[in-house]
Amino acid sequence: MIYDFRRLAVVDVARHYGRRKALSQVAFTCEAGEIVGLLGPNGAGKSTLLNILATLLTASRGRVEYGDRTAAQGGGEVRARIGMLGHDLFLYPELTARENLIFFAQLYGLPDARAAADAALERAGLADRGDDIVSGFSRGMRQRVALERALLHDPRLVLLDEPFTGLDQASTAALVARLQERREAGCILVIATHDLDVADGLLSRAIYLKNGRVVGTDTDSRGLSERYRIAIQ
Amino acid sequence: MGSFFRVAWHVMRKDLTVEVRSKEVLLTTLFFAVSVVLVFSFAIVREGRAPDDVAAGILWVAVSFSGTLAMGRTFERERYNDTLRALLLAPTDRPAIYTGKLLGLLILLALVEMVLVPLVGLLFTAPILAYPGRLAALLALGTLGFAAVGTLFAAMLVRVRSRDTLLPVLLYPVTIPVMIAGVRGTAALFQAVPDEAMAQFWIGLLVFWDAIFVTLALWTFEPVMTE
Structure with a gap:
């Protein structure tokens, strides 16, 4: 039976690089159907925290609980429920969009990788460009393929690092719609972003980070820019 | 276990597909390896005659240097x-x-x-067809031991800024046993009177080192890749 969880808990997580503290005593929880924003200036620890949530980094102190298991306890079962879209898009530019999606579907052990890739291309609006090499795509098209790559295996936890960077208005609107659709499907979405205009109204909750610490939490994401300014100052 | 080999197969096929499209690693590695052999032949071969016992060393120098280049580029x-x-x-x-x-x-x-191999045979008049099976075994086993350690180190160093410098610095000392066995075994086959028993001894030693290196690499890959 496939492991699943509906709650993500970050419990007093700290991460040190030598003597430098990237994160200190970070704690919060997320429930299924929430979009949580990690907001803060450069170097605040947002990407480090996303990497810890993705199980790619281990916390120096504290733990992350995926339901009733930690990453160490869950291993591959936990990773199977996580999808991540990094600032770099995790795509092979020499391969076609379809080849990229089929490869990752195979890595995730999906029963029919080709069908999963075709469905993902359809959702990305790129069904007719599936056999084109990814390096020939625009940033927006690559982003759409990368998002569908992250969602191929229907993850419970979706982590996005600066997903709106370099996108035009139409691509941003399409991405926002896809994220809202995932929220309604019961995913937990955690987004690290500087793009407060897009995040405004999208987030269920905003967590403000500064110098590796949580300096504020907000459940009303409207008027985000002003509250961000107050929290970070 | 089936899932292990299925994933390994998919990763290998993906790497080869990318390489077929770009030809980047193969062409640069091949160009570098051929250049190494040619430079040695210009320096050493006089009037069509190479000194005794140099062909094996030159072959393995070319394999190890070009192999290091390929490892770095694959993970780049x-x-x-x-x-x-x-x-x-x-x-x-x-x-x-x-x-x-x-x-x-x-x-x-x-x-x-x-x-x-044919290039070394041609330029250094090495008897590459005298014992093709044993020569193939020496090359396959030596390359496996060298690449097993190199793949692990290249993966470890992928996010390190000075990875191009560090890879050979770490790799060559660790793989000295494999290089010695490869060179001595190949030299035993290339000498004027080939010594089959000696080549077989070095093949056995390569199997031993390969088993150690592959086991250690498989065992340590997960912890070294988790930061």
């Missing part, structure tokens, strides 16, 4: 779009990813060696 690709993180995020046995990368590299190096 995974760094370029951060795809290594995507591989590590997949719910698979991480050693399967290592195995797939290693198999892809071994196929590339085998292609390079298919050009290198």
Whole structure:
């Protein structure tokens, strides 16, 4: 039976690089159907925290609980429920969009990788460009393929690092719609972003980070820019 | 176990597909290996005669230098779009990813060696066809031991800024036993009176070192890739 969880808990997580503290005593929880924003200036620890949530980094102190298991306890079962879209898009530019999606579907052990890739291309609006090499795509098209790559295996936890960077208005609107659709499907979405205009109204909750610490939490994401300014100052 | 080999197969096939499209690693590695052999031949061969016992050493120098180049470039690709993180995020046995990368590299190096060996035979008048089976075994086992350690180190160093410098600095001392066995075994086959028994002894030693290196690499890949 496939492991699943509906709650993500970050419990007093700290991460040190030598003597430098990237994160200190970070704690919060997320429930299924929430979009949580990690907001803060450069170097605040947002990407480090996303990497810890993705199980790619281990916390120096504290733990992350995926339901009733930690990453160490869950291993591959936990990773199977996580999808991540990094600032770099995790795509092979020499391969076609379809080849990229089929490869990752195979890595995730999906029963029919080709069908999963075709469905993902359809959702990305790129069904007719599936056999084109990814390096020939625009940033927006690559982003759409990368998002569908992250969602191929229907993850419970979706982590996005600066997903709106370099996108035009139409691509941003399409991405926002896809994220809202995932929220309604019961995913937990955690987004690290500087793009407060897009995040405004999208987030269920905003967590403000500064110098590796949580300096504020907000459940009303409207008027985000002003509250961000107050929290970070 | 089936899932392990399935993932290794997919990773290897992906690497080879990328290489077929770009030909970047194969062409640069081949060009470098051939250049090494040619430079040695210009320096050493006089009036069509090479000194005794140099062919084996030159062959393995070319294999190890070009192999190091190929290892670095293979993982540079995974760094370029951060795809290594995507591989590590997949719910698979991480050693399967290592195995797939290693198999892809071994196929590339085998292609390079298919050009290198005849070239060394031609330029240094080495008897490459006298014992083809034993020569193939020495090359296959030596390349496996060298690439097993190199793939692990290249993966470890992928996010380190000075990775191009550090890879050979770490790799060559550790793989000295494999290099010695490869060179001495090949030299035993290339000498005026070939010593089959000696070549067989070095083949046995290569099997021993390969078993150690591959086991250690599979065992340590997961912890070294988890930061």
